[in-house]
Amino acid sequence: MVNAPPPFIPGAFVGAEHRFRARVYFEDTDLSGIVYHANYLRYMERARSDMLRIAGIDQRAAMEAGEGSWAVTEIAIGYRRPARLDDDLLVVSTVEAVRGASVIIAQRILRGTDTLTGESLTEGRVTVAFLSPAGRPRRLSDDWSNRFTAIMNGETIPC
Structure with missing residues (x-):
């Protein structure tokens, strides 16, 4: 008898944090694991x-x-400790600032x-910009800006 795989579990918001689980697979590692x-x-x-999807x-x-x-227009990353083959990981994301674009x-x-x-293990700070098809910064819609602000403040995301 074959057991059915568990359902896909996406990330979730816990207050102002978005939490996303990942596992380290062999393809993610070097020869030392x-x-x-x-x-x-x-x-x-x-x-x-x-x-963003949620x-x-x-x-x-x-x-x-x-x-x-x-x-991504800017990224800073610091490595503290290595992740290894088969580790369960948790990526925690928080919105720090919402700007025009x-x-x-x-x-x-x-x-x-x-x-x-x-x-x-690792800490990073990422700036992401919304760009027009021509590659120029484009102001966030009021809807998106409101959603990011709600996330940043740990509030319920508007429907």
Whole structure:
């Protein structure tokens, strides 16, 4: 008898934090079983994409409508400890600032699934900007700005 896989569990908001779980697979590591440095950025990117989706910010619809797309314009990352093969990771994201065309998001990656007991592995600060199809900064809609502000303040996201 084959057991059915568990349902997909996306990230979730807990107050002002978006929490996203990930697991380290063999493809994420080097020959010593340690996560390759660029893959931490991938975990962070997946968490940010999940955060936007849950917040009701439809990246695909914006691209298909010719409105524009999100791009990382600045990133700072600090590595504290290595993640290893089969580790359970938790990416915690918080919105720090909402500007006219950009948002600053702080992210940290923990080993474990609890923000209180998890071991801090990596910390980053990312600026993402909404760009027009021509690549120029484009002001966030009032709806998106309100959603990011609600997230930043730990409030319920507007419907």
